[in-house]
């Protein structure tokens with residue numbers, strides 16, 4: 001008999017309407033003595049089954065639901081079936097060679113992330129209740145993909161909140177974790193072991209193509225370049241010169257190697273710099289570019305510091321706009337999920353007002369479709385990607 005979590009009578013309809021998280025203040029009683037990580041049944045106050053999920057009494061989110069089907073059993077086979085479904089969705093939407101194969105909650109596999117880089121897979125299990133299924137997940141991946149390698153990138157601080165250690169390593173036979181992927185006809189070195197997050201930001205894969213026309217014959221500045229993906233796309237699409245900046249020495253080295261790999265080393269240059277400082281200085285120096293591209297890391301994960309994030313976005317975009325020649329373009333991203341699209345656009349408007357420039361929106365996009373947005377699940381909509389003409 002599995003343990004049962006009985007919800008209180010008066011709770012928001014969120015859970016009934018499909019949200020997979022049960023907060024601890026929504027729980028009335030727990031029947032049985034479920035061990036942390038175990039699968040439990042969740043019932044309404046009048047004993048109707050809401051679904052089954054994994055419990056962690058230590059977490060604010062006590063249960064994360066895996067299924068709402070009373071006949072579905074959560075076992076090895078469940079993960080094989082679910083991951084097959086994830087793969088079907090990617091194939092149907094055209095994300096095949098490289099893709100986020102599993103995007104957590106949006107794929108009804110809470111806190112599980114799996115990225116596919118051609119024949120290699122990188123996995124993150126960010127909660128206790130999904131971590132215990134790691135062997136089943138690896139087995140399923142081997143069965144579906146027969147991959148050349150599987151790597152675990154669980155060196156993520158959020159695991160500690162779940163009582164899990166930070167760790168990384170092979171989940172298959174060891175292999176060389178420095179691989180090369182193809183994207184939009186270009187090649188990129190990806191370091192699955194030491195790169196940021198899972199090694200590469202797949203969520204911008206469609207947005208990188210969006211700069212195609214505006215960079216023709218342009219002098220381009222890219223800040224927060226990481227391994228140079230946007231910048232190398234710009235060079236490939238016909239930019240005259242491209243300068244990319246990143247604070248990480250390692251990223252800059254890799255960006256230079258990527259430029260060489262694509263035969264654009266004579267157009268692209270990468271430098272180690274703190275973008276906040278350098279952009280401020282270059283505004284003072286009166287530098288001007290045809291296109292400026294910004295893709296900073298998330299500025300906050302907590303509501304408590306959202307004001308700081310807003311200030312950060314305003315600052316950096318204000319400087320970016322000042323560096324754009326009249327009629328040139330600013331390409332700007334935000335991956336802070338708490339700064340939702342409307343707010344991000346408001347910040348951009350404020351920055352434009354401050355620098356007294358009129359702006360025209362060319363396009364406004366989100367993350368690529370292999371990171372699907374589950375409507376009603378706010379955390380799944382996180383990336384904002386905006387191109388504006390700065391008049």
Ligand code: SAH
Pocket residue numbers: 196200201204223224225226227228229230245246247248251273274275276295296297
């Ligand atoms: N555009 C990249 C992803 C950028 S991730 C891509 O598409 O792959 C954000 C990057 O910003 C990281 O590489 C990080 O090293 C860098 N970064 C963080 N703070 C910075 C700062 N103050 N100045 C410059 N780069 C910074």
